[in-house]
Amino acid sequence: MAASPNDLVQYRGLFLMILVLGIGGTFQYGFHISVLNAPSPYMKAFINSTWIHRYSSPISDNTLRILWSFIVSSYCIGGIVGVMGSGYLPDKYGKKRSQLCSDLIPLVAALLIGCSEVSKSFEMILIGRLLFGINAGFGLNLHAQYASEIAPKSLRGFTNTSVAIFVVAGKLFGQIFGLSEVLGTVSCWPVLLAMSGIWALAQLVTLPFFPESPPYLLMQRGDKDGYMRALNQLWGERDHQAHTEEMMGEHAARRGGRSQGVLGLLRDRTLRWQLYTLVSMGIALQLCGINAIYFYASDVFEAAGFHLTQIPYITVGVGVCETLAAILCSLIVDHFGRRLLLLAGYGFMVLVLGLLTVTVSLQDRYTWMPHCSVLLIFLFSLSFGTGPGAVTITISLEMFSPETRAAAFIVVGLINWIGLFIIGMIFPYVEASLGPFCFLVFIGFIASSGIFLFFFLPETKGKSWLEISEEFNKFDFRGRHGLVTSGSPPQRHVASTKL
Numbered sequence: 497m498a499a500s501p502n503d504l505v506q507y508r509g510l511f512l513m514i515l516v517l518g519i520g521g522t523f524q525y526g527f528h529i530s531v532l533n534a535p536s537p538y539m540k541a542f543i544n545s546t547w548i549h550r551y552s553s554p555i556s557d558n559t560l561r562i563l564w565s566f567i568v569s570s571y572c573i574g575g576i577v578g579v580m581g582s583g584y585l586p587d588k589y590g591k592k593r594s595q596l597c598s599d600l601i602p603l604v605a606a607l608l609i610g611c612s613e614v615s616k617s618f619e620m621i622l623i624g625r626l627l628f629g630i631n632a633g634f635g636l637n638l639h640a641q642y643a644s645e646i647a648p649k650s651l652r653g654f655t656n657t658s659v660a661i662f663v664v665a666g667k668l669f670g671q672i673f674g675l676s677e678v679l680g681t682v683s684c685w686p687v688l689l690a691m692s693g694i695w696a697l698a699q700l701v702t703l704p705f706f707p708e709s710p711p712y713l714l715m716q717r718g719d720k721d722g723y724m725r726a727l728n729q730l731w732g733e734r735d736h737q738a739h740t741e742e743m744m745g746e747h748a749a750r751r752g753g754r755s756q757g758v759l760g761l762l763r764d765r766t767l768r769w770q771l772y773t774l775v776s777m778g779i780a781l782q783l784c785g786i787n788a789i790y791f792y793a794s795d796v797f798e799a800a801g802f803h804l805t806q807i808p809y810i811t812v813g814v815g816v817c818e819t820l821a822a823i824l825c826s827l828i829v830d831h832f833g834r835r836l837l838l839l840a841g842y843g844f845m846v847l848v849l850g851l852l853t854v855t856v857s858l859q860d861r862y863t864w865m866p867h868c869s870v871l872l873i874f875l876f877s878l879s880f881g882t883g884p885g886a887v888t889i890t891i892s893l894e895m896f897s898p899e900t901r902a903a904a905f906i907v908v909g910l911i912n913w914i915g916l917f918i919i920g921m922i923f924p925y926v927e928a929s930l931g932p933f934c935f936l937v938f939i940g941f942i943a944s945s946g947i948f949l950f951f952f953l954p955e956t957k958g959k960s961w962l963e964i965s966e967e968f969n970k971f972d973f974r975g976r977h978g979l980v981t982s983g984s985p986p987q988r989h990v991a992s993t994k995l
Contacts, residue, residue, distance in 0.1 A: 574629020841883010
């Protein structure tokens with residue numbers, strides 16, 4: 497991390513705000529990805545008992561399968577709804593106020609799910625999951641935007657990577673609390689699902705003590721005093737003039753700093769290659785095989801000789817490994833750079849998936865082969881956590897200006913939630929058809945994305961948005977001569993985007 501010990505003390509306000517943002521932000525997203533695994537048998541039994549109570553007969557397998565699919569997929573549908581509102585609302589009302597209002601949603605959802613068993617209503621679970629999805633979709637985008645705007649350049653990689661840390665931490669907490677010794681029991685599953693309300697309440701109580709995004713205060717409200725107070729609280733009382741001048745210069749270069757919608761982003765030729773890069777990383781993140789790894793983990797651990805009662809704890813170990821890898825990435829990303837970690841992560845993931853295809857295919861022939869598969873699963877988790885899992889969000893934030901960042905994250909959010917939905921629906925059929933060779937499909941996506949990014953992704957470490965934009969503009973204006981300024985600050989030339 498490019499900061500001295502004195503700087504770490506000076507930035508204590510920033511670190512506290514990172515913690516507060518994460519608890520009610522991407523932590524919620526990760527928590528709900530994993531929390532449904534452990535209580536699913538008890539929830540299905542509850543649906544059946546409720547059906548018997550209402551209609552005096554057990555529910556059919558087909559009806560139960562449909563209802564369960566709706567409960568699972570409602571989270572993704574809610575996420576898409578939340579993503580769509582993550583651009584307009586923060587721009588109009590501010591990120592802090594929008595986040596506080598969003599915290600009310602999981603409180604309502606937790607109340608519904610907490611009372612579902614007593615009320616004998618599985619519909620309350622369905623509505624609660626939909627509300628959790630809205631909060632997660634909104635919070636995932638808003639947390640990332642908020643974090644990127646409170647970070648100094650020296651800690652930008654660490655701050656942006658913390659968004660991913662809270663995702664994997666949320667997944668890990670969902671696994672831990674889902675253990676049978678904690679809340680993964682027939683009587684406690686409503687409490688397990690309702691715990692999301694605790695994280696929302698924690699943020700609702702603590703976030704008011706922290707400032708609004710400094711760029712929002714200065715650029716959109718014109719509140720210079722509030723802007724200075726926010727910087728002093730987050731970065732310590734020091735001279736912030738150089739940062740202010742750089743921000744104002746970028747603001748002028750962005751032609752007035754008006755926020756851009758999704759359609760405007762898609763039509764903007766100056767952001768064409770940033771958008772290509774964003775889509776490539778978003779697809780690779782969803783189709784890298786991490787969900788397939790977790791799907792196969794139980795079978796691999798069982799084949800390796802672990803007892804069924806031990807497997808949930810080993811799965812938690814994989815989650816711990818991924819979390820530690822993300823934390824490690826946050827500590828080294830400002831030293832090694834984003835591009836190196838991302839491409840190295842892709843390379844190791846391709847290698848591990850290739851070897852895992854072999855070991856899983858042969859695990860019935862050799863008694864020692866499942867142990868190799870266990871090792872590869874942990875290595876894949878490490879490669880994902882230190883590479884794409886943590887770095888993708890950082891690069892996505894740094895490629896776009898504050899005015900286009902919200903629209904860009906709506907695009908990547910839609911890719912994320914739609915991809916999550918499709919994988920949940922299609923992957924079981926792919927796995928049934930191809931078996932362990934389904935990993936080859938993921939290798940294809942990772943390799944394709946890695947090759948594209950190797951040629952077209954510049955390093956973003958330590959660069960302003962304008963410098964990164966100039967790097968991408970080289971691909972837009974190859975063969976064109978002459979650079980034309982367009983509202984850029986003095987002595988600064990930006991490639992013209994007018995044809």
